[in-house]
Amino acid sequence: MQTTSKVLMVKPARFAFNPQTGGNNAFSRPGRESSAQENALREFTSYVALLRANKIDVVIAEDTPHPHTPDSIFPNNWFSTHGDGTLVLYPMSAPNRRNERKPEVLEVIRKNFEVRRLIDLTWWENDNLFLEGTGSMVLDRDNKIVYACKSYRTSEQVLADFCKQMSYTPVFFEAYDRNGVAVYHTNVLMSLGTAYCIICTESIRPEDRERVLASITGSGRKILDISFDQLESFAGNMLELSSPSGRPVLVMSATARKSLTTEQSRELSAHYKLLSPQLDYIETHGGGSARCMLAELF
Numbered sequence: 001m002q003t004t005s006k007v008l009m010v011k012p013a014r015f016a017f018n019p020q021t022g023g024n025n026a027f028s029r030p031g032r033e034s035s036a037q038e039n040a041l042r043e044f045t046s047y048v049a050l051l052r053a054n055k056i057d058v059v060i061a062e063d064t065p066h067p068h069t070p071d072s073i074f075p076n077n078w079f080s081t082h083g084d085g086t087l088v089l090y091p092m093s094a095p096n097r098r099n100e101r102k103p104e105v106l107e108v109i110r111k112n113f114e115v116r117r118l119i120d121l122t123w124w125e126n127d128n129l130f131l132e133g134t135g136s137m138v139l140d141r142d143n144k145i146v147y148a149c150k151s152y153r154t155s156e157q158v159l160a161d162f163c164k165q166m167s168y169t170p171v172f173f174e175a176y177d178r179n180g181v182a183v184y185h186t187n188v189l190m191s192l193g194t195a196y197c198i199i200c201t202e203s204i205r206p207e208d209r210e211r212v213l214a215s216i217t218g219s220g221r222k223i224l225d226i227s228f229d230q231l232e233s234f235a236g237n238m239l240e241l242s243s244p245s246g247r248p249v250l251v252m253s254a255t256a257r258k259s260l261t262t263e264q265s266r267e268l269s270a271h272y273k274l275l276s277p278q279l280d281y282i283e284t285h286g287g288g289s290a291r292c293m294l295a296e297l298f
Contacts, residue, residue: 001083002141002194003242006057006297013063015040016070017285020094039281047277054275055244061108067099074292077132083298085116090133091124093153113297119165124158131158135185138192143219144168149175151182171215173208178228187291189231193240197221200231233259234289248272253279253290
């Protein structure tokens with residue numbers, strides 16, 4: 001099952017720019033810290049309301065002020081759930097992000113997802129090797145293929161461990177932004193749904209590009225190519241969700257939606273209901289967007 005209509009979101013307690021991740025996340029930068037929590041909470045609340053108005057089942061876990069976890073609003077990086085009842089915990093590069101694995105949040109996950117098997121990859125942190133969940137990986141759940149671009153936060157060794165335990169086939173590649181800097185998370189450059197893959201092909205190293213695209217088209221998906229400008233507007237950070245109405249939903253930020261061409265918007269609108277929450281503050285100071293805020297519950 002590629003998509004779900006149930007997601008977990010973490011309500012921030014002390015949202016802020018995270019200096020421990022800002023060094024290798026080109027999307028985030030410091031802002032007015034005195035109003036950071038207020039601004040992020042406003043955008044978070046509106047996002048939840050938009051999803052619920054469109055029949056998406058949103059489970060909210062409340063962050064705690066201590067220990068301080070400034071990026072807790074992005075839970076998809078430290079855990080994922082799977083249709084067979086597997087819960088996977090991931091190794092995180094930033095020490096303060098490891099603290100997001102709080103007992104309170106894990107309890108909410110267990111109350112809303114029947115855990116039949118736990119795969120704990122967090123021990124890789126001892127070797128300074130990381131794999132940051134569905135930020136580092138874009139999963140083709142139906143075909144058991146995982147796409148991952150190499151970065152400090154995405155280790156090929158840890159990816160191999162995940163694939164072995166989950167019976168996935170890896171498609172590992174290199175990708176760079178317009179300045180030649182490695183893209184830190186795969187879900188910045190691509191989103192994989194049931195019928196479409198939105199992807200910035202020019203970011204993929206030429207030696208890897210044909211192999212990646214052949215795997216995507218071989219799964220029967222249509223490619224919608226986005227530019228570097230659109231990547232920088234978080235157009236790669238989308239997530240398809242299912243809906244009780246039967247028409248799939250495609251979630252992207254207002255920034256991402258504005259970056260789409262008329263033709264792209266028309267094509268996606270013909271297949272999906274597009275939802276585009278306003279996430280300007282969270283995007284600018286947290287460096288993550290609409291997809292990063294959603295942890296799917298299967």
